[in-house]
Amino acid sequence: MSVLVTGGAGYIGGHIVRLLRERGDVVVVDNFSTGSRDRIGDVPAHDIDLTASYAVNELRHVLRTHSVEAVIHMAALKQVGESVEQPLRYYRENTQTLAHVLEAMEAESVPLLVFSSSAAVYGSPESGLVREDDPTDPVNPYGASKLVGEWLVRDVARSTSIRAVSLRYFNVAGAGAPELADTVPANLVTLAIEAVTEGRAPKIFGDDYDTSDGTGIRDYVHVQDLASAHIAAIEYLRGSPASYSVFNIGTGRGASVREVLCELLDVSGSDLTPEVIERRPGDPAEVVADTSRVSANFSWTPTHTVRDMVESAWTARAHSER
Ligand code: WQD
Numbered sequence: 001m002s003v004l005v006t007g008g009a010g011y012i013g014g015h016i017v018r019l020l021r022e023r024g025d026v027v028v029v030d031n032f033s034t035g036s037r038d039r040i041g042d043v044p045a046h047d048i049d050l051t052a053s054y055a056v057n058e059l060r061h062v063l064r065t066h067s068v069e070a071v072i073h074m075a076a077l078k079q080v081g082e083s084v085e086q087p088l089r090y091y092r093e094n095t096q097t098l099a100h101v102l103e104a105m106e107a108e109s110v111p112l113l114v115f116s117s118s119a120a121v122y123g124s125p126e127s128g129l130v131r132e133d134d135p136t137d138p139v140n141p142y143g144a145s146k147l148v149g150e151w152l153v154r155d156v157a158r159s160t161s162i163r164a165v166s167l168r169y170f171n172v173a174g175a176g177a178p179e180l181a182d183t184v185p186a187n188l189v190t191l192a193i194e195a196v197t198e199g200r201a202p203k204i205f206g207d208d209y210d211t212s213d214g215t216g217i218r219d220y221v222h223v224q225d226l227a228s229a230h231i232a233a234i235e236y237l238r239g240s241p242a243s244y245s246v247f248n249i250g251t252g253r254g255a256s257v258r259e260v261l262c263e264l265l266d267v268s269g270s271d272l273t274p275e276v277i278e279r280r281p282g283d284p285a286e287v288v289a290d291t292s293r294v295s296a297n298f299s300w301t302p303t304h305t306v307r308d309m310v311e312s313a314w315t316a317r318a319h320s321e322r
Contacts, residue, residue, distance in 0.1 A: 002027055003234065004068045006050065006101060007075030008043070009035025011182040012116070012172060015227035016072060017043055018180065023231070027066045029059065030075065038179050050075055050097035059104035070112035070234050073101050076145075079186050080120065083142035094145035095152065102156045112237045113153065113164040114230055119219075119248070119287055121147040121168060128217065128254070128286030132168070132246045132293055139282050150246065157244040163237050170219035170250035170289045172226050174309035181316035182223075188257060189220075189310060192264050193317050201272045202261050206279030209286075215257035217286040219250035222304030222312075232300035240297075250289025251302045263310040 003020050007013040008028030017040050020026035028045040037045065044066070048058045062068070076094045077083070083090040098115070105113060120143030121136045138144040150166045157164040173189040175181035185194040192202035207214040229249045261274045294300065 001069035013074040014039030087141035124284035175316035178316040201275040217254040225302035232298040248289040252291040254288040
């Protein structure tokens, strides 16, 4: 029996594939629009456009020929700003692809699904510490497309024999190996690394929030810890009678923008000073995961620190510059 990872050539998907390859059979489906074959080595991979009308039949062939038992659906677009400019593209890429995956799984009686969701479904939560049962009120099309994806998974799991979980990722950073690094400067750590590498001061989007040092607080989780959470999710599904569950995947610990940037400047040996600019519209002051549910149900504990994330991402940047 094997595991199919859609979007397995991506940043997070590549780390999941690396872990799965050490444990058994894994197969990748990716359109390689943002992912890279360098991340997956000799793992069997199928280049499929999951939005295409023929995708269901092509997926069914992959599921059948590789005797897939579980699907980890990572394939999606994830840039918040881009989603505001191109909402229809985000709904198409993030939900239509999922619908095709669900249709193929049902047709081939594949029992287990792990869906890559996001803390972005919460929008700007009232409380800094977020529980899975808290209101979901996404503030951008990216977050909304992930919430719609959760509803799709929930309703199909409830009406078929598929057993599924949605994993709400908090802020992912770091690299398990240089060739697996996040190469898209779209989030705090990758944007700051790009700035420092180019000799520019990293930017702090506002320091007048009601937090310990005035800067935004987030729950940063190392991509390797996030990847191992997916292995734990499959083990959970194998042993759980529940048709559908949702889990926050974070550390339960918050770190401020200033703290993260200080770590990066220390690791890089840079004498640059972060530059405070105006707030980014829509940013909440604090978003940290309540991890009670995942701690009670998964054999999984995040072990990496913010320092590990920054250090591994910084070390990897040289590789991406080659
Ligand atoms: C983190 C903090 C910023 C850049 C994202 C999206 C989505 C999700 C991960 C997958 C905030 C501050 C940032 C900079 C800064 N991915 N910041 N200077 O907005 O928490 O959410 O989380 O699901 O990509 O939902 O991530 O990295 O953009 O920002 O001060 O140059 O860093 O204000 O406080 P965010 P982020």
